[in-house]
Amino acid sequence: MEIPDQETADRFVSILREYLEEVEVPDPWIYFKGRGRLPLSPKFNVVIYRNSKGKFKIVSTDDYTLLRLLNGEGLATLKEERVDIDDAGTGCPIGGVLIGVYHHGQKKFLWREIELLFFQSPFFEEKKYLDEAARVTLELLEQLHASPENTMIYICSGHIHTKTKEILRNKGYEVLVTEIKQPLQDLLENALKDYLKSNFGFEGFFDPKKDDPREGFINAKKWLKEDPERIKFAKTGWRYFKNSL
Numbered sequence: 001m002e003i004p005d006q007e008t009a010d011r012f013v014s015i016l017r018e019y020l021e022e023v024e025v026p027d028p029w030i031y032f033k034g035r036g037r038l039p040l041s042p043k044f045n046v047v048i049y050r051n052s053k054g055k056f057k058i059v060s061t062d063d064y065t066l067l068r069l070l071n072g073e074g075l076a077t078l079k080e081e082r083v084d085i086d087d088a089g090t091g092c093p094i095g096g097v098l099i100g101v102y103h104h105g106q107k108k109f110l111w112r113e114i115e116l117l118f119f120q121s122p123f124f125e126e127k128k129y130l131d132e133a134a135r136v137t138l139e140l141l142e143q144l145h146a147s148p149e150n151t152m153i154y155i156c157s158g159h160i161h162t163k164t165k166e167i168l169r170n171k172g173y174e175v176l177v178t179e180i181k182q183p184l185q186d187l188l189e190n191a192l193k194d195y196l197k198s199n200f201g202f203e204g205f206f207d208p209k210k211d212d213p214r215e216g217f218i219n220a221k222k223w224l225k226e227d228p229e230r231i232k233f234a235k236t237g238w239r240y241f242k243n244s245l
Contacts, residue, residue, distance in 0.1 A: 001063075003056035009048055012058065012070055016046055019069055031056065039075065040065070041157040041178045061157075062177055064169060076174040079152040081105045083144065085137060085164070086156045086180040088192040093220050093235050094202050097160065098195060099133055100188035101140045109187045110143060112136040113195070114160075116235070124237025134164040138171075148172035156180045185209065200233045 003009045013032045020034030021042075029049050036044035046060045060066040068074065082104045089097040096119065100111040114136060118129040141151075153168055153175045155161050161177075168175050193205040204223055206216025224230045234241060 001058050003048065003058055006056065009050075009056045009058075012048065015069055015072075019075070020044075020046060036178075039154075039176060039178045043157040043179075044177060064165075065177060076152065076176045079174055080150040081146060082152045082154060083141065083146050084154045084180050084184045085161065086184050086188055087133070087158050087160050088188045089195075090158060090160055091217070092192075092196070092206070093217065093238065093240070094224065094233050095196050095200050095235075097129070097133075098188060098192050099136050099140065099160075100184055100191065101137070101144065102184040102187065103144045103146060106144065108144060109184065110140050111188060111191050112140055116233070119235035120237045124235070129160060130163040133160045134167045137161075137164045138167070148174075152176070154178050154180065200230075202233070 003012065009031060016032065016034050019037060019040060021037050023033045023035055025033050027049075029051065030047060031050050032046070032048040034046050035042050044061055044065060046058065046066060048056060048058045050056050058066070065075070068076070084102045084104070086100050087097055088100065089095060096116040097114045098111050099114060100109065102109050114129055114132045117123060118132050123129065148171055151173060153173045155165055155168075155175055155177055157177050157179070165175050165177060189207050189209070196202045196205055202220070202223055204216070204219040206212075206219065224234055231241075
């Protein structure tokens with residue numbers, strides 16, 4: 001998005017500093033860079049840069065949130081109820097991915113699976129898992145009777161929720177992209193641990209939020225190589241598997 005002049009750029013910077021941690025960068029073309037401060041996700045980034053002609057532009061990882069801030073609307077309008085949405089298993093090469101929701105008022109946790117086939121050819125290359133993530137999330141919200149009129153959605157910034165957040169906003173939900181913490185974080189990771197064991201027989205579960213993801217990936221890779229038949233349990237749509245196993 002273009003910024004008409006330096007005065008406007010300075011006004012935007014002033015607004016953004018209320019919500020973002022400013023990041024110092026040596027690049028002389030970067031006029032401002034900031035990342036989200038809670039309740040925003042630290043993965044929410046905004047950059048204002050000036051090109052060789054002196055023209056200002058602003059880019060963001062979430063244009064919807066950026067425009068809300070710049071228009072003075074704040075982060076979101078609070079509602080009576082809050083539902084958190086997160087995912088588990090996106091970094092594990094074995095099995096599908098779980099989408100979990102936690103309704104704070106009901107103290108209720110639910111999850112559903114994005115099946116493994118969505119991470120294998122041809123669906124993975126077509127990014128069908130994004131549509132499936134949105135579909136199962138809407139089903140979970142319906143199961144919770146969480147309506148747009150009274151429900152505030154807190155959703156993880158992960159790529160898998162790209163379409164989900166857009167669809168939820170189109171349906172009238174207030175959506176805040178943020179870092180999801182307890183209790184959903186542990187509830188969902190425990191569900192993933194059980195899911196991997198019961199569906200695939202894999203007990204080398206690793207929690208990337210707590211454990212070394214490289215070690216966990218190595219353990220999963222070793223487990224797959226122990227039996228050639230296990231490749232059917234892998235996310236073979238990943239580029240990693242094109243030249244291995």
